Amino acid sequence: MRIAVSGSIATDHLMAFPGRFTDQLIPDQLAHISLSFLVDDLEVRRGGVAANIAYGLGQLGLTPLLVGSVGLDFGPYEIWLKEQGVDTGAVRVSDTAQTARFVCITDQDSNQIAAFYAGAMSEAREIDLAAAAQDRPDLVLVCANDPAAMLRHTRQATGLGIPFAADPSQQLARLTGEEASELVDGATWLFTNEYEAALLAERTGRTREDILASVGTWVTTLGERGVRIERSGESELLVPAVPCGHVTDPTGAGDGFRAGFLAASAAGLPLLAAGRLGCAVAASVLDTVGPQGYAADPGLLAERVRDAYGAEAAAELRPVLGRDA
Template sequence: MRIAVTGSIATDHLMVFPGRFADQLIKDQLERVSLSFLADGLQVHRGGVAANIAFGLGLLGLDPVLVGAAGKDFAEYDAWLRANGVDTSAVRVSQTLHTARFVCTTDQDQNQIATFYAGAMAEAAHIDLAETAARRGPFALVHIGADDPAAMLRHTAAAHLRGLPVAADPSQQLARIDREQARRLVDGATWLFTNAYESALLRERTGWSEDDLLDRVGTWITTQGADGVSLARAGQPRLHVPAVPADKIADPTGAGDAFRAGFLAGVVWQWPDEQSARLGCALATTVLESVGTQEYKLLAPDLIARIARAYGNDAAGALEPRPAGSL
């Protein structure tokens, strides 16, 4: 069974500010911010949440189907994804627009300020997920990542109509959508992904409390950076999985996407949630240690050793058979 990964396909323009954003903000002037940060260097990498997650799943041998819209400049990126195990046959390629752009500046505290230009992503709503499922399925689940909001809503409805489990991951688009849209995106999801900030924003956007949301989803997974991951289910104790320590932090961009790839791989392999989250944390730290969201490699011995150091030999032993046979 394969995973359909829907969402953005983009090019990342990554810069580093050698200071702290917080030091540049004046408390009583926040309503009229006009700032320019002189960045050190520029790196351009492949990105987009759906492409990043699909890339990680491809490295793990899951043969994911990428569902999104890219621009007329997609040929080289397309070849890269296919070479790394991603099925791109469901990608809509625009004849007039360029692939989306993500421009992000990171400060010395790993805080980020970013802007996203949609470009060809605006055509994602023209993709028919039902037709894709008929051609490329059957799908074990459908991940609904940040995308053109109309596309996210259409894919969510199509997945529910076909009875496919949904992993709702509205992330960056929470800032764009209204209350009704937010509710439609998460209601009935088998898995809900947010980071710590987005969890609060989701409650504000939906008007639902944490208990309300847990009554409407299966498992709510909240990534918390260096503090690890929490997993919540209605009527059950919250599960916390510590992060895998990093030897160095090169760039935080894409770490959350890598976590999702690892976690969703575990779901397909029918692992317990804790085991899936541990694999996700190990992939996230691997990405933290490289610049760019798809510049990392996965070697089974290194991945298993990383998990053993973080969670113990028993945890590594439980993971070992599957990744070793998939990488």
């Protein structure tokens, strides 16, 4: 299965704060916040939601097509992605802007404060999906990106008759209700976390039932509680998370889940198996620093699934993990 992943490509600057953000907030001074956090650690990592998901799909044996806009500084990052099995032929290089930057501070409770510089990402709206994807993909995943690019690529996928998956995530805060509705209506898959699910309903002025009726399958990640998978007219499916003893860094866990889920779906596996593999990949991300610091080792993933869900669950994933399952 050929999956095109349209979205952000960025460099992540990840910092660790040894205290709690909440301890630094003075309730009667919230209108005048001026804070500086002395951090213990800084990691510079490759990131961006589209690149993270494409990396995970490549690790799991697919050859995803990455669609996004970057700066002239992208060279070493591109080599890395190609080595992981990612097709970068549809990546646009800006002549003027640098690759996007994500700057994030994480406290000891895994709360995060972040900023995102769009840079070259703002030029992603110039990418023509039909021209970029010379080999027609079987699915287009539209992730957080320049909002105009998200709308354009959703419209182009629909116009070309290509199934698409909607993953608006962080950009929901910038979208109008009409734009958010256009990005999700008709999606084969809709991905959100729990907060984004509530924000999507608020932003569009629609009930969860209305949104669910407009998509094929709605997949909502619930953090340590796992994932909820819903289809209109059917009972919801809850998949427990794969236990992770110590969270090294939460950045990119949702992207890892999406890669595992879509890889299993591409192999024709049922929703429950797809959810379980997604949770196993997410746990691997949590074990490492940065969203592309993990290796999706089939043996380790099979062991995680076996420990969390049983031997039969691991065996069901053999189309993706091979004999290790």
